[in-house]
Amino acid sequence: MTERIYDLVVNGGTVLDPGSGRQVRADVAVKDGKVAEIAPGLDGALADRVVDAAGAWVTPGLIDLHAHVYWGVGRGVDADRDVLPRGVTTVVDAGSAGSLNFPGFKRYVVDPARTRVLSFVHLSYIGLVGGTPLGELLKPEWADPEGATEVIKAHPDIVRGVKIRLEERAVGSRGKEILQEARALCAAAGVPLMVHICGATDPLSELLPYFGPGDIVTHMMTGRGKAVLEADGKVLPAVTDARDRGVVFDVAHGRSHFPFRVAESLLRQEFLPDVISSDVTSLSLNGPVYDLLSIMTKHLALGMSFEQVVRCVTSNPAKALGLAGQIGSLEVGGVADIAVLDLLPGDFEIFDTEGEKRITDTRIACRATVRAGELVPPAV
Ligand SMILES: [Zn+2]
Numbered sequence: 001m002t003e004r005i006y007d008l009v010v011n012g013g014t015v016l017d018p019g020s021g022r023q024v025r026a027d028v029a030v031k032d033g034k035v036a037e038i039a040p041g042l043d044g045a046l047a048d049r050v051v052d053a054a055g056a057w058v059t060p061g062l063i064d065l066h067a068h069v070y071w072g073v074g075r076g077v078d079a080d081r082d083v084l085p086r087g088v089t090t091v092v093d094a095g096s097a098g099s100l101n102f103p104g105f106k107r108y109v110v111d112p113a114r115t116r117v118l119s120f121v122h123l124s125y126i127g128l129v130g131g132t133p134l135g136e137l138l139k140p141e142w143a144d145p146e147g148a149t150e151v152i153k154a155h156p157d158i159v160r161g162v163k164i165r166l167e168e169r170a171v172g173s174r175g176k177e178i179l180q181e182a183r184a185l186c187a188a189a190g191v192p193l194m195v196h197i198c199g200a201t202d203p204l205s206e207l208l209p210y211f212g213p214g215d216i217v218t219h220m221m222t223g224r225g226k227a228v229l230e231a232d233g234k235v236l237p238a239v240t241d242a243r244d245r246g247v248v249f250d251v252a253h254g255r256s257h258f259p260f261r262v263a264e265s266l267l268r269q270e271f272l273p274d275v276i277s278s279d280v281t282s283l284s285l286n287g288p289v290y291d292l293l294s295i296m297t298k299h300l301a302l303g304m305s306f307e308q309v310v311r312c313v314t315s316n317p318a319k320a321l322g323l324a325g326q327i328g329s330l331e332v333g334g335v336a337d338i339a340v341l342d343l344l345p346g347d348f349e350i351f352d353t354e355g356e357k358r359i360t361d362t363r364i365a366c367r368a369t370v371r372a373g374e375l376v377p378p379a380v
Contacts, residue, residue, distance in 0.1 A: 008373065027039065033335065035336050056342050061089025063088070076282065094194060132169050136165070145182075161191045164196070194250075215248065217247060218250045248316075263298075274320070
């Protein structure tokens with residue numbers, strides 16, 4: 001009898017790991033939750049389990065930098081049911097929890113999840129429990145920088161940054177004030193700030209100077225209000241300046257933040273996203289978001305290369321989280337978070353968030369997900 005030396009081998013695929021520049025036909029062997037070997041011709045008989053990746057791409061487990069997974073609170077989806085089987089091994093909850101309800105988020109969502117669940121804690125102590133109708137920072141006293149700081153200090157492995165929304169319905173006309181308050185908190189805590197830019201009363205060019213390197217502009221392709229494009233359709237000089245200073249630009253598609261007219265204009269001007277994320281909630285899970293794969297498919301359809309798209313959901317978000325090399329990569333000795341992805345040919349209709357349609361000939365689908373060395377059952 002052959003001795004089994006691996007727990008699992010992903011066999012016959014092409015490994016694509018943009019962070020390391022690796023793109024090679026190779027098998028990936030896994031042992032004790034870690035990548036044990038990446039090489040061609042690994043013998044499946046040496047493993048307890050073989051994942052057939054023939055004709056597929058083998059990438060690091062995907063990272064969704066902006067999603068909502070506080071199930072039952074703030075319209076969150078269920079990470080293990082709705083996210084993990086679709087190739088996403090790390091999901092970042094963008095501000096659903098504030099200092100008040102973070103303990104519940106940790107106990108009932110983060111701890112039991114098989115998915116790696118990280119958080120950007122909200123500056124508002126109530127987080128996004130009430131969403132837009134409530135307006136999480138309309139009352140100045142709801143901002144809780146001390147509480148957020150405590151949560152960041154107590155859970156550095158989970159909480160990777162702070163989230164605010166500068167939406168008028170969330171902050172009134174106090175956007176700049178709140179931005180400065182959040183920036184000061186982040187500077188003291190040494191974490192990045194993620195800012196929802198749509199619907200702000202101040203133009204983006206007046207807000208961006210407050211952003212530091214590593215801070216994240218989320219909903220970068222929004223068509224609402226004063227966003228990244230000037231009236232003549234050119235990228236704002238303040239946006240280019242911000243990128244040059246190391247500000248991160250994140251898609252966060254959501255229900256209303258991805259008109260093709262903006263996305264196409266940005267890509268034509270070679271202003272590509274740093275990060276592609278879904279902003280999935282229970283309200284968008286059955287469309288127009290569905291999952292991160294469908295958002296990746298749209299970027300492929302708009303002309304980004306598959307390698308560029310995969311970079312935006314692996315090494316780039318890992319870097320934005322301060323976890324470069326720990327997640328979003330495939331290295332021997334590293335955690336065995338793996339996605340096996342197919343590029344399916346066909347005629348597929350895709351829609352933006354304003355109902356515009358395009359036809360694309362390729363759809364990205366997930367054949368298998370491995371999380372910490374274990375094969376995840378497919379989505380039902
Ligand atoms: Zn969101």
